[in-house]
Amino acid sequence: MDSALQVDRQTLMALAGEARLLSNPPGQIPPGALAGERTSRQQGRGxxxxxxxxxxxxxxxxxxxxxxxxxxxxxxxxxxxxERERPVFLIVDQRMDMFFGTRGQTKSVAAAKIAGLLAWRSWHDGDRVGSMVFSDAKYSLQKCRSPRQSLPVILDDLLQYNQRLPERYPDESPASVTLSSVLQHASRSIPSGAWVAVLSDFHDLDAESEALLAALRRRCEISAFVLLDDLHLRLPASGDLAASYQGHEAAFSLSPRLKEEIQESITARLSAQEKRLTRIGVRVNQIVVAQDLIKQLQKGV
Known part of the structure; x- marks a missing residue:
């Protein structure tokens, strides 16, 4: 099995030890902390x-x-x-758009690993954890329960949805599941005061998604983990390139000017995406899939 294209059970189980290297989610009270040592992490009485x-x-x-x-x-x-326990809810994108990576691993693999790390972190902290893992056509919802009950099921969902992607490639049929539809279904099962981690490339972030996130933010803390490949920063100065997406193909010659325009366009898109999410109170963590995931998470979680 190519670990760059899909995860396996051994990989997900091995994340248990690495999860101890992560700090608690934003506002979380660490185990053993004295009362009054940190401000309440609840939005309300707590x-x-x-x-x-x-x-x-x-x-x-x-x-x-x-x-x-x-x-x-x-x-x-x-x-x-x-209150010393906070529910954790993971929303994990495993759609075909996430099955992309030019080195190291795909965005879908990185998302599955990060979700696994956060699930194991909940296990260590004894926090209830739930999830929604979704593909282009369906999703699997697990309500927040004790980590002993929910962790095995969440890891199974991550494994199954992630491993289906290579089987479907290069099928590029339009997705019937959108980020907004996932948020709408998931919100009903997310308890107030939870910490919500959304792992996606947010390629279909739209006004409806923003409205749903804003509504959820009024009763929960939300962190967006934006998975990205840094190809735009590593393009050669010149050369012939080919690209295809959802049945459309293109070939073109790369010039220094075109390279600069591509870099500026993608950088501007990522910046605008971050501003849109930050404006509604979502904490944004941009994750480059080819770089060390643990180090990036230690900076942002």
């Missing part, structure tokens, strides 16, 4: 009910438990402690 105790002068009346007070005929208040 507290769990702990116990009841009798009301004492000076207590916040908003904490009175009226049911207990009525039952016991004396004022009681609810005590809380800081």
């Amino acid at each position: 507290l769990n009910f702990d116990s009841l105790r009798r009301y004492q002068p000076g207590d916040d009346v908003r904490l009175i438990d009226w049911q207990a007070t009525a039952r016991l005929r004396t004022p009681w208040i609810r005590m809380y402690n800081e």
Whole structure:
């Protein structure tokens, strides 16, 4: 099996150790941290009910438990402690557009590995984790559950969807699954306060996708992992090139001026994409698939 084109189970299982090199997701409270050591990572109270105790002068009346007070005929208040677990939800693009890479590995392989690393990170932290892995024609949804329950299923989804891509190549039939449709279906299963990681090249990011991400951002933290190949930065100064995409083919001679225009165009597209996502509160991490994934994640996660 060519590891540059598809992942295997051994690779995904080996990510367990490497996942320990990653820091916690944005805002996550690391295991063993003392209460008050970091600000709450929840958007809201960020507290769990702990116990009841009798009301004492000076207590916040908003904490009175009226049911207990009525039952016991004396004022009681609810005590809380800081919530230390945060659900993690992974949205992983395994469409044909991701089956591209000029060196090292394809974008689809890099996305599967990063998703595996984040899933194993949840395992180590004991956080509930869910996922939606999708291809051009379908998707597989796993709701947030304990990592012991969900991790094996998520790894199976990553394996199956990733390994189908080489079998389908060079089939370039139009995709029926879009980023916006995936976000629409996934949002219903993502609990409030979750950390959401979207792994894609975002080639079909549109106004509907932005609106769905903005709505999700109002109740969750979102990180976008934009997978990209840096071919535009490594083009030769001149030469004959050929390209094909969805049935369209083109051959052209590369000149220094054309090389510069290609670089400027792709750089501008990536910059505009980042601005659109940042504007709605999404944390953007651009991941070059040929470079060390762990080092890039350590900078951005």
